Amino acid sequence: MDNNRTEKATINIGIMELAQIDLLVENMIYTNRSDFIRTAIRNQLEMHKSDIERLYLQTKANSFEPESQVQGGIGIYRLRKAALSDAMKSNKKLHIMVMGILLIDKDISPELFEATVKSIKIYGKIQAQKSILELINRKGIKSD
Structure with missing residues (x-):
């Protein structure tokens, strides 16, 4: 294992x-x-698989404004630089919600991350470079 x-x-x-x-x-x-x-x-x-999926979707619907752009899912979700670049181009802030592991690509700079990610709600673990993890902790972007 x-x-x-x-x-x-x-x-x-x-x-x-x-x-x-x-x-x-x-x-x-x-x-x-x-x-x-x-x-x-x-x-x-x-x-309880169907209950977990239902509760995940219910939490997602209740945790963010209806017009929010929420990315994530159940399992392993990889946050890519392209997604953040697209958000930057469209002048949008993302909400990330993951049940499992959130992998944040190493080529994402703290500046790009801060400019494009409004919040993170995670049931599990985040794997990212140290500077991104420090930013998440310092700015309080993560909400459990």
């Missing part, structure tokens, strides 16, 4: 649940406790 795409979470679990997981691990149904927990989480998320 790619460590750059995982986060550590600490959970409290009851003794009975943990004992049952350990029995499954001991009998090689799962390789370890983490394998069981990741599988259980994936199954729950798959079961």
Whole structure:
């Protein structure tokens, strides 16, 4: 598993649940406790897939003005220089909303980013060059 795409979470679990997981691990149904927990989480998320998509769209509709230009999506979204250049040419500010990972291309300057991005709403993680991350933190562009 790619460590750059995982986060550590600490959970409290009851003794009975943990004992049952350990029995499954001991009998090689799962390789370890983490394998069981990741599988259980994936199954729950798959079961709620339509709810997640509906809630994402609902949040998107309620978080921005109706005439706003919102870019992003569910999964991995790559913000490209061309999109920001187009926004600059049309004198528009973008709102970015991503559930997953927002990848900001390295060729985007902090000046272009600041001139074209009004807000970022992210459920997940941003990967960008240090100067862009500092700008996001300094200007408060990101809203959770």
